[in-house]
Amino acid sequence: MVIHVTDITVRQLNVHFDKAHALKDVSMRIEEKKITAIIGPSGCGKSTFIRCINRMNDIIPSAKVTGDVLVDGTNIYDAKVDVTDVRKKIGMVFQKPNPFPKSIFENIAYAPRIHGTKRKEDLSLIVERSLRRAALWDEVKDRMNKSAYDLSGGQQQRLCIARTLAIEPEIILFDEPCSALDPIATAKIEDLLIDLKKDYTVVIVTHNMQQAARVADRTAFFYLGELIEYGSTRDLFEKPEKDLTEQYITGRMG
Amino acid sequence: MNRKLKQSIYFGLFRVSGWAVVAAIAVLIGYLLFYGIGAINWEFLTQAPRVGMSKGGIFPQLLGTIYLMALVLIISIPIGILSAVYLVEYQKNKFMKGVWRVVVHNLAGVPSVVYGLLGLGLFVLLLDMGASLIAAGLTLSILVLPIIIASTREALIAIPPSLREASIALGATKWQTVRHHILPYAMPGILTGVILSLSRAAGETAPIILVGAAYYMPGLPDSLFSAFQALPYHIYALATQTRVALTGQSLYGSALVLLMLVVGMNLVAIMLRNKYRKKYRW
Numbered sequence: 001m002v003i004h005v006t007d008i009t010v011r012q013l014n015v016h017f018d019k020a021h022a023l024k025d026v027s028m029r030i031e032e033k034k035i036t037a038i039i040g041p042s043g044c045g046k047s048t049f050i051r052c053i054n055r056m057n058d059i060i061p062s063a064k065v066t067g068d069v070l071v072d073g074t075n076i077y078d079a080k081v082d083v084t085d086v087r088k089k090i091g092m093v094f095q096k097p098n099p100f101p102k103s104i105f106e107n108i109a110y111a112p113r114i115h116g117t118k119r120k121e122d123l124s125l126i127v128e129r130s131l132r133r134a135a136l137w138d139e140v141k142d143r144m145n146k147s148a149y150d151l152s153g154g155q156q157q158r159l160c161i162a163r164t165l166a167i168e169p170e171i172i173l174f175d176e177p178c179s180a181l182d183p184i185a186t187a188k189i190e191d192l193l194i195d196l197k198k199d200y201t202v203v204i205v206t207h208n209m210q211q212a213a214r215v216a217d218r219t220a221f222f223y224l225g226e227l228i229e230y231g232s233t234r235d236l237f238e239k240p241e242k243d244l245t246e247q248y249i250t251g252r253m254g
Numbered sequence: 255m256n257r258k259l260k261q262s263i264y265f266g267l268f269r270v271s272g273w274a275v276v277a278a279i280a281v282l283i284g285y286l287l288f289y290g291i292g293a294i295n296w297e298f299l300t301q302a303p304r305v306g307m308s309k310g311g312i313f314p315q316l317l318g319t320i321y322l323m324a325l326v327l328i329i330s331i332p333i334g335i336l337s338a339v340y341l342v343e344y345q346k347n348k349f350m351k352g353v354w355r356v357v358v359h360n361l362a363g364v365p366s367v368v369y370g371l372l373g374l375g376l377f378v379l380l381l382d383m384g385a386s387l388i389a390a391g392l393t394l395s396i397l398v399l400p401i402i403i404a405s406t407r408e409a410l411i412a413i414p415p416s417l418r419e420a421s422i423a424l425g426a427t428k429w430q431t432v433r434h435h436i437l438p439y440a441m442p443g444i445l446t447g448v449i450l451s452l453s454r455a456a457g458e459t460a461p462i463i464l465v466g467a468a469y470y471m472p473g474l475p476d477s478l479f480s481a482f483q484a485l486p487y488h489i490y491a492l493a494t495q496t497r498v499a500l501t502g503q504s505l506y507g508s509a510l511v512l513l514m515l516v517v518g519m520n521l522v523a524i525m526l527r528n529k530y531r532k533k534y535r536w
Contacts (some may be wrong), residue, residue: 059347059422088425097415100435101534110434111424160420167424 006072006170006201007032008053013067015048015057024225026067030218035193035202037216037233039209041253045156046205047095050173053203054090055083071171088115091164095176097156098171099148099163104140107148107159111167120204134162135192154185161192172196174204178211190215209249213237221245288509291353293507301328303470303504312508313413318387318467318482319456319515325391326344326398326455331448333395342410358407362400369397370461379463385466388478393465394458398451405450409443410436439534442527449523453516459486469495485512 008030014240015023024047030036038046048057055076057063068075099107108127117123127144131137136158140151149160153199157177164172174193178186193215196202206212212219220230221244229236229245240246249254297311304310373393382388413436421431437444467487475482485508486494492498492505 054423056419056423059419061348076517084425085429086425087423092423093415094419094423096416098414098420100420101419101439112420113428114426114430114434163420163424 002190008171008201008203009068009070010052011068011070013049013052013065013069015045015052015066016064016188017060018062022225026222026227028220028227028230029200030203032201033197033199034217035113035197035204035215037212037219038203038205038222039207039212039219039248040222040228041248042207043224044222046222047175049202049222050175050205050227051092053171054087054092056087056092057200058083088167089169090171090173091167091169091175092173092175093157093160093164096180097153097160099151099156099159101147101149103145104148104151105144108163108166111163115167130162131159133165133196134158135188135195136162152185154181154188157181157185157189158192161189161196171201171203173194174202176205176207179207186211209237221248223248274444277404281514286506286513289502290506290508290510293503294510296495298504298507299511302472303517312485312488312504312511314471315485315488315508316484316515317474318484319486319512321482322385322391322394322462322484323452323455325387326394327448327503329391330395330399330451331402334399334451335406335444336449337399338403338406338410339432340406341436343428343436355407358400360401362404365460366397367460367464369393370464372396373461373465384479385468386479387482388468390462390466390482391478393461394455397458397461398454401451401454402444402447402485405447406440406444409440409447412443413439438530441530441534444532445523446527449519452519456512456516456519457486459490463487463490485515 010026010028010030012028013023014021026049038049040046045117050056051120052065053069053071053076054064057065060153065077066076069077071086071090074081076083076090100110102110104189105127108130109123112123112126119124128137128141131140136155139155140146140159143150148156151159158178161172161177178189181189190211193202193204197217204216216233219233219236221228221236221240221242223244229240229242231241236245237249244253289511297309299316300313301311302314303312303520341351345351345354370393373389373396377383377389377392382393417435417439418431421435422428451464462484464479467484469480469483469487469491471481471483489505489508492501492508498505
């Protein structure tokens with residue numbers, strides 16, 4: 001039996017944007033099939049960090065990344081690694097819902113299609129499965145050909161999650177996925193996150209500490225580009241080891 | 255002066271300016287219609303001019319102008335769109351992007367007769383194409399490139415970066431992202447540039463006189479290397495080289511046909527643009 005490990009090991013990760021040192025010597029291990037939250041004040045490097053895990057920083061010309069990110073034991077920054085394979089394995093959901101200005105069906109079918117699925121029946125199956133998994137199917141099944149922009153913000157974000165699920169990733173990165181949503185839509189996304197960790201390794205960046213406390217198994221606190229403290233969510237919130245962490249979670253900073 | 259009065263004065267000024275534009279166009283079109291509509295009939299559109307251009311039609315000139323537009327469409331539109339895509343989506347060097355933007359803006363400001371000189375020196379003489387359709391087509395293509403590039407660039411940078419990220423994050427290559435998202439979403443803006451360019455190509459007079467448009471020639475161009483006639487030069491020729499008392503109707507008729515050609519293309523562009531806007535909106 002092949003044991004499939006999809007944990008993430010980050011070693012000595014540094015990111016520079018021109019002269020700004022955005023991420024400093026971050027090393028941490030993200031566990032498989034758990035939800036790991038990244039918290040910290042604005043500008044602490046948490047988004048930069050998560051965007052290193054699927055190499056999204058590659059598209060920013062000024063970004064320079066050094067260090068290792070090992071997924072399944074493979075360094076995704078290795079020269080032999082095809083970046084599109086990395087991103088197929090590691091999906092990402094963004095801060096603001098960003099569906100394509102196309103139909104609901106096309107939004108989901110796009111990724112499987114570019115990865116080689118051509119038959120309409122196969123695509124329809126993937127689309128339905130992904131939408132069901134993202135708890136959106138019942139709301140959209142009768143209007144698959146309508147524009148994704150007719151959906152509400154929360155529905156759009158779940159559509160973006162379904163779109164990511166359609167590439168069958170092993171890890172899903174969420175970059176503040178609820179920051180543009182109302183509390184009800186946020187609750188739905190949080191329920192979904194907890195459901196998704198049965199099958200996927202989930203990393204979520206959030207500036208909402210309650211959200212981290214509600215959904216995450218483990219939490220990492222970043223400050224000024226450094227990883228200050230990392231541990232189980234309960235420990236981090238109830239008995240933080242570092243003063244900085246305590247100041248942040250008690251609202252005296254940030 | 256009280257505020258309400260001030261407001262009325264300024265509103266009045268805005269209103270007058272707004273209507274002045276409409277009035278100018280109305281007068282222009284009304285004038286051309288009044289004097290030119292009588293000339294336009296099937297014979298006018300399908301026959302060559304006769305009797306010192308006072309009789310017959312404008313078929314060779316109309317055909318020449320359509321040939322030129324077709325050449326510009328084939329040559330400069332792919333080059334213009336692709337170069338804009340390269341420089342917006344692929345070129346990473348900020349300095350090069352800046353240099354290129356300045357170059358394009360300056361090219362757009364070069365007087366058209368200078369392009370004519372370039373075409374004469376480069377295509378007609380150096381490359382030995384002679385005064386020909388192809389030389390004129392190439393010259394006009396260079397002339398309209400900055401228009402296409404600038405409007406394509408505007409359309410590309412107006413697409414939210416979040417849509418590029420969405421596609422890239424799904425494991426799409428850059429080309430897949432450009433092909434399936436960027437280009438389709440930018441299409442309304444690109445089409446605007448294309449139509450503007452074709453209108454320019456149809457209407458430019460100075461450059462084509464230098465590189466191949468004939469004042470008068472018998473017959474039609476039989477290859478890309480023949481001289482040709484075109485509507486704008488025909489209008490110039492009628493207005494300056496003939497007795498307008500005899501050729502006036504043909505003159506206004508030609509101007510009206512040219513205007514309708516350009517207006518017609520703009521209408522097609524607006525329809526296409528609305529179609530794409532409906533399809534992709536964000």
